[in-house]
Amino acid sequence: MNMRRDPLNIKATGSEFPLILGRDVSGVVMECGLNVSYFKPGDEVWAAIPPWKQGSLAEFVVLSGNEVSHKPKALSHTQAAAIPYVAATVWSAVVNTGGLNKDNCTGKRILIIGASGGIGTFAIQLLKAWDSHVTVTCSQNAEQLVRGFGADHVVDYRAGDVEAKLKTLEKFDLILDNVGGETEKWALSFLKPWSGAKYVTLVTPFLLNTDRLGVADGMLQTGVTIGTKALRHLCKGVHYRWGFFAPSGPALDEVRELVDAGKIRPVVEQQFSFPEVPQAFEKVEKGHARGKTVISIAEVSE
Numbered sequence: 001m002n003m004r005r006d007p008l009n010i011k012a013t014g015s016e017f018p019l020i021l022g023r024d025v026s027g028v029v030m031e032c033g034l035n036v037s038y039f040k041p042g043d044e045v046w047a048a049i050p051p052w053k054q055g056s057l058a059e060f061v062v063l064s065g066n067e068v069s070h071k072p073k074a075l076s077h078t079q080a081a082a083i084p085y086v087a088a089t090v091w092s093a094v095v096n097t098g099g100l101n102k103d104n105c106t107g108k109r110i111l112i113i114g115a116s117g118g119i120g121t122f123a124i125q126l127l128k129a130w131d132s133h134v135t136v137t138c139s140q141n142a143e144q145l146v147r148g149f150g151a152d153h154v155v156d157y158r159a160g161d162v163e164a165k166l167k168t169l170e171k172f173d174l175i176l177d178n179v180g181g182e183t184e185k186w187a188l189s190f191l192k193p194w195s196g197a198k199y200v201t202l203v204t205p206f207l208l209n210t211d212r213l214g215v216a217d218g219m220l221q222t223g224v225t226i227g228t229k230a231l232r233h234l235c236k237g238v239h240y241r242w243g244f245f246a247p248s249g250p251a252l253d254e255v256r257e258l259v260d261a262g263k264i265r266p267v268v269e270q271q272f273s274f275p276e277v278p279q280a281f282e283k284v285e286k287g288h289a290r291g292k293t294v295i296s297i298a299e300v301s302e
């Protein structure tokens with residue numbers, strides 16, 4: 001099997017199945033390719049696996065060197081496994097797409113729509129570590145959780161009209177939308193116009209379009225949709241963007257420093273053993289996440 005060009009072995013079998021799910025991994029390097037010098041067998045590493053490769057619900061995974069990073073020393077593997085996918089996604093959305101970084105965030109006003117799940121709890125911590133002012137929307141019963149990560153202002157989206165409540169606040173420099181749908185209709189009006197302010201949504205029709213129309217037509221449809229929306233909002237002085245998960249060892253290196261400095265904590269809501277994978281997925285399907293669900297593949301002494 002050519003792991004590099006066809007990691008799912010689709011050419012040989014004509015099918016993506018059996019498909020191994022799971023994007024986050026924390027474990028130990030078993031072997032390295034000849035050109036890998038940054039890692040060696042025995043190193044403790046973490047990574048977020050690209051969607052075109054087999055996933056992490058397995059004893060072994062094969063990754064490229066640039067997708068892997070040394071895991072934070074302060075965390076157990078179980079704790080570390082709660083971070084890479086949300087970290088890589090938030091990094092891609094906020095840094096690569098949103099243009100924020102540790103040097104330009106001080107005093108910036110950020111709104112995170114849907115802040116109590118995996119993405120939101122990581123995003124609050126990253127943006128607070130960079131000294132932003134963070135407003136979030138979540139259910140009332142998640143207020144204590146998000147405040148614990150430093151959220152400055154919390155809006156309960158279940159108690160009354162969330163749009164009306166946000167309208168009363170000072171406008172924002174960046175909005176990270178983890179909810180999508182109706183939110184897109186009003187959220188962009190809460191950005192500071194003509195200031196470079198951006199709305200970045202993680203809820204996009206990209207996968208829906210490719211599933212429905214096939215890869216070529218789906219991508220064409222996606223391109224037309226994003227182009228039309230971006231242009232419409234640009235005329236009003238704000239930027240409309242889509243954010244996507246992008247695997248990145250270097251981004252995880254930076255996150256590791258924040259974790260080791262005590263500025264970012266893992267949020268493990270519940271842990272399951274490997275035989276309990278079906279129950280873990282049932283739990284995730286029910287929604288109302290408060291952080292991450294982690295599956296422990298191998299018994300390790302932590």
Ligand SMILES: NC(=O)c1ccc[n+]([C@@H]2O[C@H](COP(=O)([O-])OP(=O)(O)OC[C@H]3O[C@@H](n4cnc5c(N)ncnc54)[C@H](OP(=O)(O)O)[C@@H]3O)[C@@H](O)[C@H]2O)c1
Nearest residue numbers: 114116117118119120137139157178202243244245288289
């Ligand atoms: N584009 C990409 O590459 C990419 C990558 C990763 C994730 N995503 C997307 O990003 C979104 C968030 O991911 P996640 O992993 O954080 O999901 P999650 O862990 O399931 O968390 C979702 C959170 O949103 C809350 N919520 C639901 N409806 C809400 C609303 N109307 N307003 C405010 N909060 C609401 C839920 O709690 P309550 O229901 O109890 O309020 C839950 O805590 C998902 O739609 C996911 O598909 C996209």
